[in-house]
Amino acid sequence: METPQETAHGYSANKDALLKRLRRIEGQIRGIARMVEEDTYCIDVLTQVSAVNAALHKVSLNLVEDHIGHCVVGAAEESQRTGDPSIVDHKVKEASAAIGRLLR
Amino acid sequence: METPQETAHGYSANKDALLKRLRRIEGQIRGIARMVEEDTYCIDVLTQVSAVNAALHKVSLNLVEDHIGHCVVGAAEESQRTGDPSIVDHKVKEASAAIGRLLR
Amino acid sequence: METPQETAHGYSANKDALLKRLRRIEGQIRGIARMVEEDTYCIDVLTQVSAVNAALHKVSLNLVEDHIGHCVVGAAEESQRTGDPSIVDHKVKEASAAIGRLLR
Amino acid sequence: METPQETAHGYSANKDALLKRLRRIEGQIRGIARMVEEDTYCIDVLTQVSAVNAALHKVSLNLVEDHIGHCVVGAAEESQRTGDPSIVDHKVKEASAAIGRLLR
Numbered sequence: 001m002e003t004p005q006e007t008a009h010g011y012s013a014n015k016d017a018l019l020k021r022l023r024r025i026e027g028q029i030r031g032i033a034r035m036v037e038e039d040t041y042c043i044d045v046l047t048q049v050s051a052v053n054a055a056l057h058k059v060s061l062n063l064v065e066d067h068i069g070h071c072v073v074g075a076a077e078e079s080q081r082t083g084d085p086s087i088v089d090h091k092v093k094e095a096s097a098a099i100g101r102l103l104r
Numbered sequence: 105m106e107t108p109q110e111t112a113h114g115y116s117a118n119k120d121a122l123l124k125r126l127r128r129i130e131g132q133i134r135g136i137a138r139m140v141e142e143d144t145y146c147i148d149v150l151t152q153v154s155a156v157n158a159a160l161h162k163v164s165l166n167l168v169e170d171h172i173g174h175c176v177v178g179a180a181e182e183s184q185r186t187g188d189p190s191i192v193d194h195k196v197k198e199a200s201a202a203i204g205r206l207l208r
Numbered sequence: 209m210e211t212p213q214e215t216a217h218g219y220s221a222n223k224d225a226l227l228k229r230l231r232r233i234e235g236q237i238r239g240i241a242r243m244v245e246e247d248t249y250c251i252d253v254l255t256q257v258s259a260v261n262a263a264l265h266k267v268s269l270n271l272v273e274d275h276i277g278h279c280v281v282g283a284a285e286e287s288q289r290t291g292d293p294s295i296v297d298h299k300v301k302e303a304s305a306a307i308g309r310l311l312r
Numbered sequence: 313m314e315t316p317q318e319t320a321h322g323y324s325a326n327k328d329a330l331l332k333r334l335r336r337i338e339g340q341i342r343g344i345a346r347m348v349e350e351d352t353y354c355i356d357v358l359t360q361v362s363a364v365n366a367a368l369h370k371v372s373l374n375l376v377e378d379h380i381g382h383c384v385v386g387a388a389e390e391s392q393r394t395g396d397p398s399i400v401d402h403k404v405k406e407a408s409a410a411i412g413r414l415l416r
Contacts, residue, residue, distance in 0.1 A: 008143065009143060009144075009145065009146050010146055011140065012143060018140055019140055019141065022136055022137040022140065023137065025133050026130055026137070029129050029130045029133060032126055033126040033127065033130070036119060036122055036126065037123065039112065039113060039116060042114055042115055042171040042175060043171065043199070043202050045115070046167050046168065046171070046205070047205065049160060049163060049164050049206070050164075050202075050205040050206055052160060053157070053160060053164075053206070056156060056157060057415055060150065060153050060154075060157075060415065061408060061411065061412050063146050063149060063150050064150065064408060065404060065405070065407075065408035066146060067146040067150070068380060068384060069400075069401070069404040071146060072385070072388075073385075073388040073391075073404065076384075076385040076388035076389060077388060077389075077392050079385075088381075089381070092377060092380050092381040092385065093377070095147070095377075095380055096373060096376060096377035098147050098150040098154075099373065100373050101150070101151065101154040102150070102157070103369055103372065103373065103414055103415060164311065165307065165308050165311065168304060168307055169300060169303075169304035172280060172303055172304065173296075173297070173300040176276060176281070177280070177284040177287075177296055177300065180280075180281040180284035181284060181285075181288050183281075184285050192281055196273060196276050196277040197273075199273075199276055200269060200272060200273035200276065203269065203272055203307055204269050206311060207265055207269065207310060207311060216351065217351060217352075218354055219348065219357075223348060223349075226348055227345055227348055230341055230344055230345040231345065233341050234341045234342060237334055237338045237341060238338060240334055241331055241334040241338070244327060244331055244334065245327075247320065247321060247324060248321075249321060250321045250322055250323060250375050250378060250382075250383060251379065251406050251407070251410050253323070253375060254376065254379070254410040254414070255410065255413065257368060257371060257372050257375065257414070258410075261365070261368060261414070264364060264365060264368070267361060268361050268365075271354050271357060271361070279354060302355050303355070306355050306358040306359065306362075309358070309359065309362040310358070310361070310362055
């Protein structure tokens, strides 16, 4: 795990867009809570939960693409520079484990 | 779509627990936004997104179980009372469509 | 778990269509194996795996809908006839657990 | 899309293991068809479908990891050698799109 300030990350270039998406998802969750408080029909609540799943899906995919394009590719270049393949191997394993958790 | 106050729903008995889960998920989303603002490493952000997916997964499953146990079963009884199978057929189709959206 | 021949199931009415889908999926899996034997590009293999996921998704959803519409609804009627709610409660729990496994 | 024989792929080193998994999945699908032919209880059929989903999940994840570790990393090195970033950018986009299809 890297300390926050040390390195800019793949998502740094899209930070504002990512924060905007997260705020919107936060609002959607509050909206679902209101529906539950107002005893709204279960199917309509479930429809909104699916919408949040889809929004989170996009956030995850952007983070994965940014991570591969920035961190994995950066590590590949560093492995090439230093002749140490373990640098990129570690990043690939990390990315694969993160994708595995998302696929669950 | 049924008007909110007309009928208690499957989740009505577990409303407080459901609202508590939703508030926790809302907090998790805010936590992810803070991680992004602090330039936290992408993999750690992705790990938290997977945790929110898992929490939403539980919310969805509880809603589906409550809906089948309350609304679908109630409609089956009504169909039996009235001799009109379309009442329960509609509820089954609705439940199946909602489950399909979740599986996506 | 019920013995096979004891009761017709929700999917019995759509058995031929279900078997046809399963045979097609079996053929798709063989197709993917051929692609691997021929060293086809990974992304094209992954695209076919996603197609099998989608086909299995439909099989699952049909089975879930048939189960709710036949077994759960049948159990609701039996609970009403006998005054024993545990019959339908068991079926609802079973359906919910099966849906939970699919959502994973 | 690359022609099959042109380049060895990430999965080439694990080809036998991958083919073995695919043959097992093929057998599982045939097993599900037999259960349907024998009118086995829907929930038991669904349990086997979930098992195939899990097996396919592993195949997908291995292919993704091999692709990132071999094709994306290879493209990063080629971009560095040639000074042409579009080579790796294309591979990253391809990987991300494939992961997106799996997440669906």
